[in-house]
Amino acid sequence: MDASTHPLHRFYARITPVLPDRQFVVTALLGFVGVFWIHLFVTTWGFSSSLGCAVGLSALIAISLPRPQQALVPQLATAILLLLTVTSSFWWAGWEKVLSEAMAGQSTGSLLTVTFCHSLLIILLMICGSWSLNSSLHKSGISANACLGWACGIAISGLMLSAIWPTYWTASFACLIIVGLSMISSPSAETTTAKNTFRGSRGRDSWKSALLLSMALGLLLPALYRFLCQLQPETAFLFYAIIAAFSCSCGLALWAERRVRLLPIAGLLSLVIVAFPLWVRGYLAVSALVSTVSIALLLRACMIFLIVLPAGLLAGHLLAMSHRISSRKNGYAQFYLPAMLLCGLVGVTFSQALIPLIGVPFTAMIVTGILLAVALSRYQASRQITWTYSRSRSQRVGAGLMYAACLSMLLAPLTYSPLLASRALFSTYAFQSWRSGTQLSELPGLDDGRLLKLTETSNGTLSFWKHQGEHVQIRSNGIPQGRISLNAQIVPQPTGALLGAVLPLSMHKAPREVLLIGLESGLGLQTTLEFPVMNVHCCDERADVWEEMQTGVLAHAMQPATADTRVHYRTLSPAMAVRSQLQTYDVIVESPRHSASYPGASQYNEAHYRHLAELLCEEGIYCQRFIFSDYGPSVLTSLAATIQNSFGYMTAFDTAPGEILFVAARRSEDILSEGLIERISTPQVQRALSHVGWDWSVAMNLARFELEDLQSVTDKAKASVFTGTEAFGRCVEMMRWGNKWNEVRDLLAQNPKRLLSHYADEKETDDILRRLSDVAAREQVLEKHPDEFWVYRKSVKKRLLDNPRSVIEPVKGEGIQQKMHPEDKRRLNYFETLGEATQQNPCQLSDLLKVEEFKQPFDPLISHFLHAEIAKLYQRCEPPEPERELEHWLYAVYYGGRQERSVRGIHRALELLNENQKLDPQVKYDHANALMEILRVRWQMRQGHKDISQPVLLIDLKDSLELSQQSLTMMQQIAEENDLNKAETATRVKHLERVLLRTLRSYRTEMLAKASSLPIPPVQQNNNE
Known part of the structure; x- marks a missing residue:
């Protein structure tokens, strides 16, 4: 039988037209490899400026280098890529250690050295990846198939497989397939398919407009990334979904070629930015209504694609321009794409400095203006700017609609509201309320929070909120990043943050040198300075928060701490902080970013813990706070196993609702040390714990857990790029619906231990039990x-x-x-x-x-x-x-018990707030707002209890109604007379009237009906029976 007539050959010939070509398949497989290497760099070095510079420099060099035309180049490139990827689990730790030693001290020279080394490795990876493709890619430039294949690989690996399978293994298998494809491909077959499909430019493309548009694209990308970070957490899913969406839309633009015009791109960008409230509604609907994780991920990916679409179309348009310009000016063809990339990098750098000054909407306005200016200049050059030249009425209508869409960008500063997003999209209570019928406009009134300050920084959108009268909460891109009480004599401090400093400093026998990685709101630093330490080294990448501690919103509580001579502050990311230290420490306290945050992924992996273990002294202690309310037991166990493997011994303390404190050292004796009872009962510890309303004996009665207490959990994979799912798994687990809180609680309740149990034979135990x-x-x-x-x-x-x-x-x-x-x-x-x-x-x-x-x-x-x-x-x-x-009344109320039902102290406090005209109006507003929220909760606690007589209840109801109504009127008056948001005040008042006043009136009506009903006489009762 002839080979051409073989059934398999005929079958292959029939399906070949519908199969993706080799370029698509190889770039998709390279997407798998790219996810692994990107994730490896991010989880090791974080989103550091050094790594960012290395990536930009490497891309410039890799694009500028000419590709050799030898036939064996693809096979050699794929072999090197396979070797680097498969063996990375062996040499990466040594490479990282060498660079960490090189950057000790954080000098300029060491940073340049590390950046240069990063660049060398990234250049090698980029060259191997690009040269593994066939020659047609390099003759015709980056093609639509290549972009779509890369997007497909990033989406499959970064959004799906990585949540269930380590990226190392998927990348290794992908490299093996690429090597196989390079071995079976025929060079002649590759060269014959190379076609330049880009038509002439008809004189409308110029290198000046290309460079200007490249800079506009650079300005746009950080703005869109900041835009998206307001709508959902900055997770690994968001990061790779943006890359996949950008590559896909870029491929679509290359496929459409000259049908992609600048005017529609500008109009689409304007609509995307102006429609911010609609995006909030969309994300809120997905979070509140979609319980299936896969469907929720798909819907979020679709919205990310639509938001990133303008940037991808512009990038594809620029690539098509570079192809056309290069084909027209062959002498300088090899320099146009690197020049455009350089302008794009300049735009990115400029945008990161511009967004903190003017914000996201105005940055997008600048980009829209650039697009319109280039579009108009093109129309003038080709004499197509006049309406009479339009070919049809539909084209005129379309152009008019696009111009109208561009003009709508003027509304962006009014519609773009990170405050609304932070209230609606990062709170489970908001999801439940919206699902129950609460309008989106009413969600900001669900709690007693009041905005103090909103600022755009290079690290994100920072907002400061007032809660409980004196609490200041910091949010970064909507996610809570710390909380502190400005006056602990009235309002207690957050328990978890305070214990994160008190416990390790009490466990160590004589702490002198302390390292704080991440300051959050500054409570850890304030508490640390209560102890007799010699030096406190603070590392935090948020220089803006440090400025607020010195002279801004937090200065009332933190200014003495920042001025303490023992404090040494450095603006460093966590990854850089642990690798630039020149000394060891007695105690290291780490307050990391949210565990699902991709920029914070470097703080939750084996390499990070290993470096921290090397920074501890002989009897040093390390602790890390972890909020588990969004996760099931598997995430908790994975981190516990990783920490114990890195340090030697680990125990976890249940410090606050939904929060756990990992404490690690080389030996258990360093944590459960002799003399702990004596140290934890010292005046400084008593003083610190009194700020949360605790006696020191309560700290000795904390529940603690060791790794063997979590034996029922089967998933104990270490948090490592090579063996675990890390940030990808945490992202999916966070989105899973379920009673995760109780799942963790049930696990922790199986084998509970108490810190006091270890010291049961000590003579001070009787005193502790008496105080308890x-x-x-x-x-x-x-x-x-x-x-x-x-x-x-x-x-x-x-x-x-x-x-x-x-x-x-x-x-x-x-x-x-x-x-x-x-x-x-x-x-x-x-x-x-x-x-x-x-x-x-x-x-x-x-x-x-x-x-x-x-x-x-x-x-x-x-x-x-x-x-x-x-x-x-x-x-x-x-x-x-x-x-x-x-x-004193405020102290009695705010420091009250969780099950307390007292209301008369709240009545008296509200009465004093209404009568006292000397108090700061904003202080009166905040305390009245918080007290009514507590009053609502305590009346809920009273329902179902019958230990309070009916006359007392009626009196309390009457006082609660009268004083609450007076307080709401006072709040409205203060908002009108002072610089407070009247709309938010009206929303908050409306909410309190519904959940507090209406409930109390209904309860009083019910009580009066019971009190006025006459008892049935015995004779009449018997007749009725």
């Missing part, structure tokens, strides 16, 4: 005796009488004597001082100040109720002290 019983008694009073704080006196009296404590002390001249325990004596002195102040009417300020002296040191049974006691006495003070009284 005091803590439990305090919580019992708060939970079971609403608005009856004085009940705590019985508990204290019972302890003093039934279980008195004594100490044996030597007395000079009298021998050994048994005396009352200092803490019991202090409690007696407190009650004596309080009794003296209570007996006075009116009370004197000097007597009340004597009672206030008992606030420190913290007493688990007295310190909290002391504020309510003093606040009551201030009502009888002459002259009146409403500011002091308000401070």
Whole structure:
């Protein structure tokens, strides 16, 4: 049988026209390899400026180099690429270590050396990748098939496979296939298919317009990336979806060739930017309604494609221009594409400096203006600018619509609202509320947050929000990045951030040198300075936040800490920070970015932990906070296994709801060290823990977990590029719907340990248990005796009488004597001082100040109720002290228990806020807003309990309604008279009227109906039966 008539040959001949060509297949496989290498660089070095410069320089050199025409070049290039990829698991750690040693000290010379080394490796990879393609690509330039193949490879690997399979293995298999294709391909077959499909330019393309458009593209790309970061977290999915969408739209533009015009691109870009509220609605709908992860990813990818489409079309248009210009001027053909790339890189650099100055909308306006200017110049050059030249009416209408779309860009500063996106797209409560019928415009009023400041920085959009009257929350591109109380005497500090510094500094026997990687809101630095440390080295890439700590929004709380001579601050990314240190440290505290953030992926992998382990002293301690509320148990276990493998020993502490603290050292004895009870009961620790309303004994009772406690989880792959899914898996897990919180809680509840259990044989254990019983008694009073704080006196009296404590002390001249325990004596002195102040009417300020002296040191049974006691006495003070009284009521409310149902302290605080005209209006606004939110929660807690009499409930309902209505009126008045957002105030007032006032009125109506119903007489009741 003739080979040409063989059935398989005929079958192959029939399907060949519908199969992708070799160029598409090879570039798709190169996309697999590209994802691996990009991910390897990002997870090792982060989004550092050094790596960015290396990538730009490498691209310029790789494009400029001529390709040898020898037939064996593709085989050689693919072989080198295969060798580099497959063996990377062996040599990459050594390469990284050499570069890390080279950049120690962070000098200019070391940075240049590292950048140069990065460039050499990236150039080699780019050359091997491009030369592995057939010669037709280099004769006709970058083709549509190549762009579409690259987009397909990036999409399949970066958006799908990498979440379930390590990128290292997919890249290795892809390289093997490329080598096989290069071995079986015929050189003659390759050269015969090379065709230049680009038609002449008819004199409309010029190198000046090409360079100008290249710079416009460079300006546009960072702006679109910042635009997208407001709509969804900056995850690995977003990063690779942008690359895939850009490449795909670029390929479509090359395929369409001259049908892609600048005017439609400018109009499309304008519509994309102006439609920001519609994009918010789209992303909100996907987050709130789509429970299937695959469908949600697909919808998000489609929206990313539409947003990136203008940039991709412009890039494809530029590539087509470069082909046409090169074919017309052969003498300089090889320099046009590198020149355009250089202009694009200049545009990117300029855009990163321009966006913090004028913002995303105005940057997009500049790009639109450039596109229109070049389009108009082309029309003038070809005499097509007049309307009479239009070929048809439909073309005139289309051009008019495009110009109208471009003019709509003037509305971009009004429609672009990162604040709306941050309120609507990064909160589960917002998703649930929107799904329940809450309008998008009402979502900003769901909580008590008020915007303090919004600023565009080189690292993202930073916003500062006021919560709970004194809390300032920092958000970066909508994602929370830290929180701090400006006045811990009124509002408690966040527990997780404070314990992240207190625990390791207490566990180490004598911390002197401390390294803080990531400052968040600065609470870790503030707490660290409470300890007797010699030097605190701070590394954070957000220089703008450091400026806010010194002179801005956070200065009230952080200015003393930033001015401390022990503090040494350096603007460094985490990856650069751990590789540029010249010394070792006793304690390293890391507050990383959100674990799903791709720029923060370098802080959650094996290489990062290994470098940190090398920076620890002999008995050094490392800790890292991790928020697990978005993940199931597998992510938690993977990180725990990676940390233990890198350091030697790891234990995790349950420090806050949805948060865990990893603490690691070389040996378990370094963490569970001798003398911990003595160190954790020191005055500085007591003072720090009092800022969250804790006694030091509570820290000793924290639940902790070790790796063997997580044995039920099967997925224990280390967080490594070579063995795990890392950022890709975390992104998909974050989007999965499910009761992930309880999944983790169930796992942690299987084998719980307590820090106190390790010290069960210590003599101080009895004292700890006694203090813990005091803590439990305090919580019992708060939970079971609403608005009856004085009940705590019985508990204290019972302890003093039934279980008195004594100490044996030597007395000079009298021998050994048994005396009352200092803490019991202090409690007696407190009650004596309080009794003296209570007996006075009116009370004197000097007597009340004597009672206030008992606030420190913290007493688990007295310190909290002391504020309510003093606040009551201030009502009888002459002259009146409403500011002091308000401070104590605010403390009693904000430091209250989670199950507390007291409302009368809130009533009195709202009354003082409404009456006091001396207070700062914005302070009154913030506290009234926060207090009504707490009042709403406490009335919800009251429902279902019958331990409060009906007359008391009716009185409390009446006071709550009257004072809440007065406070809402005050908030509206303050918003009108001061520089506050009136629309947000109206939204917040409307929400509180619905969830607070309407609920209270309904509850009061129900209570009045019950109170007014007459009992049925016994005789009538029997007749009814």
